[in-house]
Amino acid sequence: MPLFFGERRVVGWWAAGLAIPLCLVAFAGSAAPTVRPLLSVARSAVVTRSPAGVTIVSAPLAFEPVTIRPRRHPLDGMSPSELDALVKASPDRLGPAIVGLPNRGSLLNPITLESGDGIEVMNDERRFATAVTVSSLRAAVAEVEREFPGSVLRVGDISGRRGGYIRPHRSHQAGVDADIGFYYRTPAKWYTKANAANLDCAKTWALLKALVAQGTVEYVFVDRSVQALLREYALAQGEPREFLDALFESPAKKDTLIRHAWGHLTHFHARFIDPVAEETGRRARPSLEKAGLANRSVQRRSKK
Numbered sequence: 001m002p003l004f005f006g007e008r009r010v011v012g013w014w015a016a017g018l019a020i021p022l023c024l025v026a027f028a029g030s031a032a033p034t035v036r037p038l039l040s041v042a043r044s045a046v047v048t049r050s051p052a053g054v055t056i057v058s059a060p061l062a063f064e065p066v067t068i069r070p071r072r073h074p075l076d077g078m079s080p081s082e083l084d085a086l087v088k089a090s091p092d093r094l095g096p097a098i099v100g101l102p103n104r105g106s107l108l109n110p111i112t113l114e115s116g117d118g119i120e121v122m123n124d125e126r127r128f129a130t131a132v133t134v135s136s137l138r139a140a141v142a143e144v145e146r147e148f149p150g151s152v153l154r155v156g157d158i159s160g161r162r163g164g165y166i167r168p169h170r171s172h173q174a175g176v177d178a179d180i181g182f183y184y185r186t187p188a189k190w191y192t193k194a195n196a197a198n199l200d201c202a203k204t205w206a207l208l209k210a211l212v213a214q215g216t217v218e219y220v221f222v223d224r225s226v227q228a229l230l231r232e233y234a235l236a237q238g239e240p241r242e243f244l245d246a247l248f249e250s251p252a253k254k255d256t257l258i259r260h261a262w263g264h265l266t267h268f269h270a271r272f273i274d275p276v277a278e279e280t281g282r283r284a285r286p287s288l289e290k291a292g293l294a295n296r297s298v299q300r301r302s303k304k
């Protein structure tokens with residue numbers, strides 16, 4: 001369960017594209033849009049607002065209410081038979097679709113992450129993603145590029161062309177998981193272990209902050225030793241302590257957005273949220289199964 005979020009993580013196609021600078025997105029899906037709290041940049045007080053009025057409570061962080069207004073999903077208004085016909089005639093017109101779950105699913109009509117503009121793709125066979133994953137990565141890298149021109153971020157495995165299980169990952173099945181390299185101060189091969197001597201904290205923090213700020217990341221796995229380096233750097237740059245406490249894992253709080261996971265001393269693992277692709281997959285799955293287009297891996301559990 002992501003830290004800042006309501007009872008459930010972001011679900012529902014209507015949340016797509018939401019980008020709130022330095023806020024972490026947080027709402028639950030439901031048929032009726034509701035007011036949900038968002039964690040914003042640290043301010044002097046927590047502000048909660050109810051329909052009856054505004055209450056101000058003294059606390060270090062500001063929670064600002066937002067009303068999520070549904071957007072139209074591309075498949076809105078389409079009947080099951082029309083969906084069947086579309087899937088049969090031109091399934092590519094569905095757009096990217098997550099069929100099943102990121103840990104047990106597949107990917108239809110992926111977007112390909114290309115090398116260039118500050119990104120080096122490490123494996124062409126595993127660079128297939130949803131639209132949010134690609135656009136979020138590109139936008140974050142563009143932020144780093146603005147501050148540090150000429151930087152190159154290596155991106156490792158995302159998903160295979162059709163999604164499904166790829167060794168040795170538990171997830172990476174539906175285009176919303178990405179292994180993302182660090183920036184180093186010294187020349188370093190892909191999968192070099194980061195430490196105080198080689199990690200470029202300025203660029204890596206800029207990337208992480210930009211990724212989080214978009215509100216499209218559910219969580220990031222990274223070794224706690226790297227978290228400590230980045231947190232220390234960010235604090236020295238004047239980032240609010242409360243913001244960092246809420247973002248990075250600590251002994252007291254482990255369900256933060258940035259979390260320790262074994263095997264992440266060489267790269268980040270980011271899980272993105274793509275509600276449109278999720279909803280497309282959910283709605284289209286019966287038609288895809290009828291047409292024999294649902295990847296078999298949907299039914300297959302990963303081995304670890």
Ligand SMILES: [Zn+2]
Nearest residue numbers: 177178179269
């Ligand atoms: Zn990974």
